[in-house]
Amino acid sequence: MKKKKAPTVYDVAKLAGVSPSTVSRFLNRTTYVSSEKSEKLKKAIRELGYETNQNAVSEGNRRSMTIGVLIQHPDSPFTSRFLNDMEKMLLSLGYSPVIATGHWQRNLENDALDYLVKSNVDGMIIVTGNIEEEKIIQVAQNIPVVAIGYQVKAPNVCSIQFDNTMGGYLATLHLLQQGHVNIAHIKGHSGQPDAINRFEGYKKALAETGIRYRANLVKQGDFSSELGYEKTVELIESNIHFSAIFAANDQTAYGAIKALTDNGYKVPEDVSVVGFDDLPTSQYFTPAITTLRQPIEEVGVICARSIINMLNGDPYETRIPPIDLMVRQSTRSIYEAVKEP
Known part of the structure; x- marks a missing residue:
């Protein structure tokens, strides 16, 4: 007998008549969600039997259910393609991205990275840039890091590179x-x-x-x-x-x-x-x-899956399709x- 597919954030959003990001905000308690929408979401979650894929709400192991994402420039078409598929995957897994940008300036990149760390994110995705390897290793001492365009070999760091x-x-x-x-x-x-x-x-x-x-x-x-x-x-x-x-x-x-x-x-x-x-x-x-x-879109999905797998102690994938x-x-x-x- 074929195993029934587990409901996703998108299923909850559709049944409740709200956006996936609203579902994520409700689950994470990161921002205000109206009482009317909250009731619809509670009802949809009960009907679907939706469960988050982590033990974040257990005492002593509380997560913010957010992932920090450091990008280089918000207007870049490259960035928008990457973020689109990455965000969809994160939302489907019950997480929301918190995005900061460095505008291709080293000092702004470091400030943005510090801001994300102080925002109590559960993990970090760094999309290219000029962050020094030592800084990445320092962040990874407390939370897992996926670094695109870097070759950092250190515990709690997943490096993904285009050739x-x-x-x-x-x-x-x-x-x-x-x-x-x-x-x-x-x-x-x-x-x-x-x-x-x-x-x-x-x-x-x-x-x-x-x-x-x-x-x-x-x-x-x-x-x-x-x-x-x-x-x-x-x-x-x-x-x-x-x-x-x-x-x-x-x-x-x-x-x-x-x-x-x-x-x-x-x-x-x-x-x-x-x-x-x-x-x-x-x-x-x-x-x-x-x-x-x-393969920008594919890498966005791989990054989202990898950071969540790292959080859950599961194996993660670093291989990406070749450049054509x-x-x-x-x-x-x-x-x-x-x-x-």
Whole structure:
């Protein structure tokens, strides 16, 4: 006989006619929920036989039922994709996220992390950034930590990494295989691990194919479309020949393509452009952007499951799907261009 599926927060929310976040707030007692909604929720919980998956309310082991989430920038499409699936998973497990942002500034990241710790969260998810390893280990002495983009080997820490070096390598190799030799690179945030690793992948691909690295083809960006535009204009005005650009992320690629177009260049006829992240808008951009797809949504779910499993003393998963090259319209073989009349 097939085992009956246990009811979730979403089932309770549907029966009570409220949002999943309201259910979580009611269960966690983190904010006020009206008496009318509270009665509906109590009734729905009784009817469904819903039980939280932890022993948080037992004496001496009380949890806040919240998970701290440190992100880099609230307006980032990367962040919103990650948070969406992560929050759904946390809510289904009876937890609510408490989100703070560092705005890509080390001092603000540390302040935000301290704020989350003082908020009495049960666990912490750190999404990239510049937090020092010692700080992560310090936090993990009291609560479990899932750290994305870090390689911290310490008790109570689960490190999850995208292979950004391989991603940068694949992006550059794709352009090399299409005959491009003079490949510019617009980097991400200075000192940020993802940006550093993508740059290393770029240099590795050049070295393996015998292409000399040229510092004048590399510009320091910050993952924004604004600097993607500005740095591409600098490349154009420098009169240094380049036939392709590897942008540190899709937002940088958007700015690069706009700068090229504004200055009379066609993409990909004159210059090919590769991005990184595969944001939802990239396939609808003109031209559709060739990019490296990161399994962002999947990682959001893995992080949520891992932090709860760590809290409950259960095994947790750190393996994530690989980065994939998505070839679209923003890149073109130089050999094809030569064949055209």
